[in-house]
Amino acid sequence: MQREDEPKNSLIQREKGELLGKQSIVSRSVVKNLIREAMESMEHAYNPYSHFYVGSALLTSRQKIYTGCNIENASYTPTNCAERTAFFKAVSEGERDFAAIAIVGGKEGIITDYCPPCGVCRQVIREFVDPKQFLVILAKSEEDYLLFFLEELLPMGFGPESL
Numbered sequence: 001m002q003r004e005d006e007p008k009n010s011l012i013q014r015e016k017g018e019l020l021g022k023q024s025i026v027s028r029s030v031v032k033n034l035i036r037e038a039m040e041s042m043e044h045a046y047n048p049y050s051h052f053y054v055g056s057a058l059l060t061s062r063q064k065i066y067t068g069c070n071i072e073n074a075s076y077t078p079t080n081c082a083e084r085t086a087f088f089k090a091v092s093e094g095e096r097d098f099a100a101i102a103i104v105g106g107k108e109g110i111i112t113d114y115c116p117p118c119g120v121c122r123q124v125i126r127e128f129v130d131p132k133q134f135l136v137i138l139a140k141s142e143e144d145y146l147l148f149f150l151e152e153l154l155p156m157g158f159g160p161e162s163l
């Protein structure tokens, strides 16, 4: 149980999955569902060059889910990561308020380890979220996952309020 004097955030480190971020909408079952959606999205990866599959599932504060996969390109640099695909889909449909993202990935579509977001994606996420509230879920399976606040993955990030 959460103690009165305890910051909401600290529960995540203590008992992963039980609590959770923004507006308490990210329950354990929501985490599992996001992981499942990310795994399904991973199958859509367009990755003829790296053969590395990544899937993501982004949860809005209104509990809508946007999925994403990595989309590679023959000239390489236009390649888009799964996390940014999900964010750009959501933002392009008017979403601005986000609670969590689940990310899975692996070579040839086989998940053997956690798949942390690249630096570019961390920065893109930072643009749209409160780094002290937004949860990043790195999963190997629905049972095996790590939870981070974005702030832990991007300390002292540069955001809209920095300008």
Ligand SMILES: [Zn+2]
Pocket (backbone or CB within 6 Å): 081, 082, 083, 084, 117, 118, 119, 120, 121, 122
């Ligand atoms: Zn990325």
